[in-house]
Amino acid sequence: MLNQRIQKMRNKLWDTRPCVTSERLVLQTEAYKRFAGDATPIFRAEVIKYIMENMTTLIMDDELIVGTATNKYRGANLHPEFQSSSWYVSDIDDFPVRTKDPYDLSAEDREIILNTLPYWEGKSMEDASKTLLPKHTEECIQDDIITVGLRNGVSGETTCDHDKLLKIGIKGYIEECQENIKNVKGTSRESRECMNFWKACIIQCEGLIKYAHRMADEADKQARECTDVKRKRELMTIAENCRIVPENPPNTFQQALQLVWFVHVYFHIEVCTTANGFGRFDQYMWPYYEKDVIKDKIITEDEALEMLECLYLKACEVYEFRDKWYATSFAGYPMWEILVVGGQTPEGKDATNDLSYMCLEAANQLKTTQPVMAVRVWDGTPEKLIQKGCRMIQDGQANPGFFNDNAAMKMTLGKGCTIEEARDWTIVGCIQPGPGGGSTDGSPDAGYVNMGKMIEFVLHNGIDPATGKLMGLQTGDPRNFKDINEFKEALKKQILHHYKLIAEGYNIMQSVHMIKYPVIFASMVTKGCVESGKSVQEGGAKYSTAGLFVTGAANMADSIVAIEKCVYEDKDMTMDQLINALDNNFNGEERMRQLLLNKPEKFGNDSEHVDSVYREMMHFIADNVQQWPDARGGHYSFNVHSQTVNVSHGAVTGATPDGRLSGEAFCDNASPMMGRDISGPTATVKSVASMRQEDFHDGALFNLRFDPKGVAGEKGLRSIEGIIKTYFKFGGEHIQINVVDDETLKKAQINPENYKGLMVRVAGYMAYFTELDKSAQDTIIYRTTHFKQA
């Protein structure tokens, strides 16, 4: 049960729409004019410091943890240094009304923004990228064949070295940088650049400390004006906290939370970043919790929980404002602020503690989208922790996600870290495991390849049927292919070619970020940067990787097997007939489509043949791309992971040989194509686990869906647990479980084909939901609704 304060704060969150604000834009524009001419790192640091010295100090009612990224509650900043002001201007009236991720905009802010933006015309990274990338690559992006990251966003999806931060405070970093500057020898260009980086770090540290002190003044002011005795005391504590942290190491649990938040929110003021995880929160916060709650009993468990929930609510206040395309592809205001609990210590002992449970409980009570909870599971994880997470799943929260230490450790070791760092792994991005201790810059999003387009290129000898243009490689007329191997070889050439386009383009973008957009503060708190005097953009982090993604992986494997079975083996149709049917989106060929849908095996049903084709193709990609260096001396990492780009990529891709219609979304992440896994969740789990994920350095994202009946009660709890443990036993890295709700069932009624695997369970009775008649379906929907209320 939420207490009154938290309830009130959460209601406010749910009742307030995110908005776009203008304050930072105005301050940044002033600062750009004022500081232009300094060396890049120093210039960028001065700009941020200027913002910190002048931005509104916003402390809202009920808050125990303070600090905001903008001058308004749930506000988003514009970043015209990265994103093009041209679409800010052209789309401005669409922001509040667009269907995906709308943002409110006041008339006043609108006017200020429009008056300020002319300065930024043509100055953004996004504008520059148009001439930076090869013309063909740019065309491939426009046609949704590939994406290339860093074009309108930042490379800064770092995880902070929280242990060090808490130990030395920001002051400690300043001292370290001063020491480095003192010791730097020689007069080379490189040493000058290092010096500039350290100086920039100091400037930004001063900016944050200044902001914290201004927040302290604001809290004092509010305290003076406050007539409520309890709130007055809270405000005085806030003021005291802000004078201690982030400058100094924290003394209390609340100060430690405040420090973590100041640093976190600073990431979001500095640049338009996402996926800045909270790392292994239950580990680095444990000493403060243990001291205040258990040893000294300064605060009660309930008070600690309340403070923690205040932090979680703050995590819901930061946004990365995105354009229409990204708002569709990453729908639902995602920020990937992952908070990890459980797992093992660097020494290989179980790491679970009281705070691990409390972290889950806070999420369980709040039911907010951020932070996203991640439970690390290994042989030594207490049953109780897994069950705590499973109960949240049963409740339909689809949170936490579960992670397999064995698989994640192999992945991180593949990135070159020590065994201790592997045991201490944490999430960088969404599900990508990085070596622990805040040592990784993941830059997770280098780009996605649209597998549906790759199939189309093979079937049309390099022509994109959507545009009629020659976009892919000319791999020959598929009508002349003798067998499925020739088809696969052609497909592999197309795929590799397009990953190369991404990597070449991304390396160009990285090199520009190095010169123009070093992210100073986020780099400073990442292990390796202060030591090397380089930002993460320049390869300063101890480990640097860049993630390559895939959309339509299952559609691709299913398509290969469909062609193998129906064209080459059973000769149900010729290649020519198939291509014609696909070109016409199966118009007049529904029977052929049904054959392609129902006859060949599909990924997700524990059938070794199709699973092996999937595995072969994914390993082909990983084995190649993971050899490639990025521009900073890091490496590319592969992950079977689509986010919701499967929707935007599917929308522009014609019908595919797996029976998928033109424009339909591709499969979700590493899951089978929707409606094609018809053998129940155990079979799905085994198929997905069978891809030897440990070799993909950035892992695989797996969403699994259940009927609430199948996982209800104590028995259901054991079923969920059994599913998770077995998935991990077979090598799966990550699993997220969604319990199906009545809304989904209603959608399945309207669009049965995409929900074929949806099973409904009554004792001894076997039925697929979509094969029931309408009245029976209605009964089940009633039951599901009913179940939710029960």
Added chain:
Amino acid sequence: MANRPIKALIGGIQKFSTEDGPGIRTTVFIKGCPLNCQWCHNPELINFDQEIIQMPNNCIKCGVCIEQCPEKAIFVNKEEQVDINRELCNKCMLCVKNCYANALQLVAKEMSVQEVLEQVQQDKAFYTNTGGGLTISGGEMLAQPAFSKELILESAKRGIDVCLDTSGYGDGDLLEEMARMSNVTDILYDMKCIDSKKHLQLTGNDNKIILENLKIIARNMGLREKLQMRMPLISHVNDTDEIISLTADFYRANHIKRVTLLPYHNLGVSKEQHIGGLQETFEAPSDDSIDKIKRYFEDYAHMQVEILGKL
């Protein structure tokens, strides 16, 4: 000459079966049942012969089945759906073979024990992690004694636990033999109606054999512990105070400790239609009435009672 492998018509192999015994299970449905319960929820598994089942939701109305049928048994009915005149059908299955949309399917597939176990084995890790295993159901498993026995023995070799799901209508010695097998951990035993006359009227057979077999199992303490009674409850048919009271007496007298109540649902009605038959619709007991029955078993017969399959 090697022995010919034993085969049976298998109406389905359902993985992630969570309501037919403990843990995550795979339930194997054997086709054919000597009883003919009026409310049967798997009516397509009653007949011992192969049948065609219609899945009208899958039909794309391509008309190929109508063209292909040599007996002209397939037609478009008043609801504009493809339908089969079962009297004309010679079961050549040409229609099924040519139905790419799976709107016409075979109810069952003839499979050997080995073939069945290949699929069952796939989920072994899930059984180990949850205390699950194989459930043999039907139809009636006792009606295919050789196949069922072989399935249990072969499962034992593979380290897979088995749960029997039976009406109890069959060879008692055989049932006892199976029940004694060490890898048989649970026996789901139906109690459709304690009143023999009514039983005859509702299922086509009286319950004499069923109750005798049940007593055989129940008198051995080791076997009794495996017993889990299952009672379909149909309002005003087999849930009267008198029937419940007699049933509870029987359980008490035979020291039976676990029962599952399965309130009636009408999901069998459309399946019966899809194999060309007609099933009467019944009423489910009210929640209050189910609760009353539950408490009676608990209080009077000191039983553990669970309610499953409630819609």
